[in-house]
Amino acid sequence: MSQPVLGAEGVAKSFGPVQVLFGVDFDVRPGEVHALMGENGAGKSTLMKILGGYQPPTAGTIRVNGQPVQFSGSGDAEALGIVLIHQEFNLAETMTVEENISLGREVRRGLFLDKKAMRERARAALAELNCPVDPNARVSGLAVSERQMVEIAKAVSRDVRVLIMDEPTAVLTGAETEVLFRLIRRLTAQGVGVVYISHKLDEVKAISDRVTVLRDGRHIATRPAAELSQDDIAQLMVGRDLSDMFPPKRELAPDAPVVLEVEGLTVPGWVENASFRLRRGEILGFAGLVGAGRSELIEGMLSLRHRTAGTIRRDGKPVRIRNVGDAAAHGIAYLTEDRKGKGLLVGKGLRPNLTLLALDRYGRFFIDERKEATVLERAVEEFDIRVKSMDALVGSLSGGNQQKLLLAKTMQVEPSILIVDEPTRGIDIGTKRQIYLFLHDLARRGASIIVISSEMPEIIGLSHRVVVMRSGVVTGTLSGDAIEEAEIVRYATGLKGGTKGVSNDAIVHA
Amino acid sequence: MTQSSMPDAVRRRSSGFDLKLWGPFLALAGLIVLGTLVNPVFLSPGNIFNVLTRTAFIGIIAVGATFVITSGGIDLSVGSLAAFASGVTIVTMNALVPAMGPGWHVVALGMLVAVGLGLAAGLVNGVLVTKGRIEAFIVTLGTMGIFRSLVTYLADGGTLSLDSSMRSVYRPVYYGSLFGIPYPILLFAVVALIGALIMYRTRFGRYCAAIGSNEEVARYSAIDVDRVKLLAFMLQGLCVALAVVIYVPRLGSASATTGLLWELEAIAAVIIGGTMLKGGYGRVWGTVVGAVMLTLIDNILNLTGAISVYLNGAIQGAIIIVAVLLQRGTASKR
């Protein structure tokens, strides 16, 4: 077995008084995919940031090709070919895709930048990822999945010997994940060592050679992937058995009233003439490939995007929703898919984030901070937010815990209709199950839920009915036994159902 | 951007954060020590009252500016608005005297006009920023010119003076005191207190900070972004009007030079106080301290005769930098 190209020995890390890593050993060899697993807040991202030179370890040694090294910044690590794709996006939003991909390693011809070469390089990197983004587009205009692809393109377009990917697929769909895996296989074939972090056990099984599990900042096990089943990994991670992810579906009362009806909704450039109904106590799944316009449909409904047509009926009565506030007044709450850009104020504490959406519930005139604190404590418990201090800034939470906080925030308005967009993005398998239970329970108590998800099992396991979209058009609504993967894919790819999507013309003239 | 400043903030938060919080107050204490060394008269109640009373104008305006800046905007028009509102107030009162006779009712009407004008000006700025989607910098640069020009026009290039019969009625609002404390100081304290309450304890304050730190998140959190921004500008207008209410009785006049560069002073007070120019994080008490510091520097320079008058500005500039350097320095070291 070849020598590890990158290794950590007894690495410990503290943030002030809080210790998050305790003497962790970890290494990666050339040409292998080493998966790093663990619950939210286990310390995976922190360990990777240490390996990538972004943060110094409090104790322990980092070795590159067996030699101990000390990074004074990510530049040092990158010079040695160690590249980290962050869990949180690290793109300069006001700049273009190409500028971001080239950032820090621009190509020059003489004094000036060789823009053509850089554009070509960016285009090639994106093409390899099958990513249709224009290199001249500004990052601020990209969707989260596209941003992730740009991050990956940025990383792999460097001279990479060790590629560390922190939950790259959290925002990707199945098809995109496939593309990424192809890329990973090509890289490993060239001898690149890959560290892969994910909460999706099937992916980990599929791609990795070895698996290391962390729990509460401690190294638990490192084993060949072939020796471990998905259940084994889950058990190592959470320390207990996780047999059934999804609670059994409850039959919907046949006379359950329609609580929300959307008809003929059009969001120029994104969604055309979309209609659906939601019944009381129902969990309605929305499936589709990336760009199908599911998020845009909901955002259009909530007037977060400009919509040109469509009626919305709440309990049979037409309602006007001009903003999120109106929606909340009608008992509708929306959990966005873009946690950092639209969901949370990363520079602020937990308390103001939690209550921001429903601040009017905390006192008529002055904010009742004590009540806020109590509610925060309750939310931390209820949603199992792993946080060392209630004063922490949201940006210092682990990705999964941010997601839990976002869910808690959304639930603050006590919605009777809850719309969740990629609700388990970045959430570990144990907590995922808790969230599924939570949603199930909510529906049982009479709330109605819309789940937009790119994770097929999630959609299938939770939904009473599934709306499938393609290119901005609802191509079918499945229920009962028809809810199974192959059938959904048929509708999502256009093999079945309506064929006419948002045409190019519609977009151009919009 | 908010993201970028995060780890820093985190690091500081865990250990030295308190010092960042207390920095402006430390700098203020340093200045007071300096002042006392320069001239013992500095600590006389008379001088302290003078300083605080003078601070009141900029201070009250800066409290309003704290909200605008926190919500990610900026208002360059405050100085001109102060001049314009003063002018209109004076003209109104002068016009009312013949009919109503000099008296408190005329003063009250004058104040009402000032407040109305302040709110209206804030509304205009706010609407142009929110509905017109123009950068606050440009909008208020424009209105700055407009207000300044209007007061010049109103005064025919010269000075608008309050009717002398009204002057004696109105005078006590600036020169009078309650329990020995001059009214302007009291008003300043009340404005700061209410400002702090609004900033830290009400939804509006939270919303300002949320919008300043990430407008999208605010929108997705059911915040009526435009409305909050508009209100911040109107609050700023109101603060300017309150400053006018105590400014007019001081000299009883307004001219094209009234309030010149007040916008710069107000913004400087806000930033020295620790509010971030990029928005998202506002500190009302810091602003108060910042405003007092600026007046103190002037005062200390006037109390010493040691230095060439030509160099006053240099010393002023150096003190500002050093004061902030020390406060930031101490904060980051620990």
Next chain:
Amino acid sequence: MTQSSMPDAVRRRSSGFDLKLWGPFLALAGLIVLGTLVNPVFLSPGNIFNVLTRTAFIGIIAVGATFVITSGGIDLSVGSLAAFASGVTIVTMNALVPAMGPGWHVVALGMLVAVGLGLAAGLVNGVLVTKGRIEAFIVTLGTMGIFRSLVTYLADGGTLSLDSSMRSVYRPVYYGSLFGIPYPILLFAVVALIGALIMYRTRFGRYCAAIGSNEEVARYSAIDVDRVKLLAFMLQGLCVALAVVIYVPRLGSASATTGLLWELEAIAAVIIGGTMLKGGYGRVWGTVVGAVMLTLIDNILNLTGAISVYLNGAIQGAIIIVAVLLQRGTASKR
């Protein structure tokens, strides 16, 4: 499927963006039409050269400001620095004349002093911002006072005048022309061109934008953030020095009031040109257009005699707002 949808995305992004891109140029065109309507002389070559020559000072300074603002900073000290550098240049040349006699070598030495001073001032600002970790607003507010004060001191409160023998030597730098184009316009064009090259075609330009957009990302991309910021301030200092080089021969003097409020004008030119005040996105050609627009407004007001002089400021303000409103308006509608 994703593959096929790509062209849409491209088109969608580019269509909305272009108008935002062309906004400042459209507004400029509008102003030119307005000027022509007001007075046909407006389009005479003489007037156009006058306007452009005048724009040169603010324009050159604003090109530098574009970099500082793009990298997330701000420089309030440029006007004072211009005054101070002018003063020092004049004093230096006057001192050299007795020994070296009036001539081009003295002018060259004077220019060298200006450039050295500009770079040094930029260095000071930059070091205080990067090493001192003080907000650029406060640092440059401080140095603004310092430079202004120093020139007052140097001039003993009065005016520093260039030796008359030197004046005639130096004069052509402002009043002379090459192929019929006045030197200041040529210098302005060269500075703008180089500025645009640096902004759009070099790493430095990109790094400025990256830092202004997200400092953390820039740092993660192995960019030496402090160095880039420092260089931006020095570039600004250099631009101020170049403006001084053509300013001194124009009026041959410097005083405490030289360059007053130039900082505001320069920043306004930058923002009107479409650069974002919060940083991350800079547009050199936009800045040039912004600077020309500001001078044009003045010029147009001089061409008409219709309005009370007191209201000039109001019209100026209104034109700025309307021009930007139109350009933003058209951009967002399509």
Next chain:
Amino acid sequence: QDKIKMGVSIPAATHGWAGGLNWHAQQAEKRLEQKYPNLDVILVTARDVGRQANDLEDLVSVRQIDALVILPFESAPMTDPVRAVKDAGKFVTVVDRGLTDPSIQDLYVAGNNPEMGKVSAQYIKQKLNGKGDIVVLRGIPTVVDNQRVEAFQEEIKGSQIKVLGMEYANWNRDDGFKVMQDFLSRFPKIDAVWAQDDDIALGVIEAVKQAGREKEMFILGGAGMKDIIKRVMDKDTLVPADVLYPPAMIAEAMEITARHLVEKAPIEKQYIIEATLVTPENAAKYYYPDSPF
């Protein structure tokens, strides 16, 4: 288009005296255009030296004036731009602040700044019987201010008048108020204040009143603002006198120039308006209640 065009370039109303200047210029414009139907007066105001130079260019190149009346923002820097106007063959009248090259002007109408400082000093000396402590509030750092202060200091030299403190008050009431407040804190005894300018003086008066020290000192301003003249007229002990420096000189310059242009009236090269001391005896003569200044 065969009207005679007279361009008038003055500083914008950025302080009280300049405000008066603007008012008088506008009054004169109206008056002259009525009086001489074939005269077109073009009044432009500038915020700073650079803009005033721009204005001159515009007046010559696009407004095509025949004569220029200018009150320069500053003497030295405006010399060349005015020379350019002269070289373009225009008649040039310079007001108040003399150019560094007097040969440029065809006509010079001016107050006398050194004289003003001197008269002020003489009055203070005489009123204090040659002995006392005074404070001085200066204007904006400019040549005008320097000339006044230098002449003032020259004149008190040798007497027992002591200048306790001197600070800039920028020809501004608010600054006058602030600076005087601090002088009052700093000095327990002040016999007189030379405020040099009536705007500053108004601020000083309020500060002194606030401190309740009206009996202790007197204040000498300058310019001839109506409020101050009124006080002198009313025998206010706090403001026993004023020194004239009338902004109306611009109107005089415009009138002389216009008369020369239209009627070809002969002119003298120079009109100097003396810095007259205004006392209760002669105050009524200088009181214009309708002026904004």
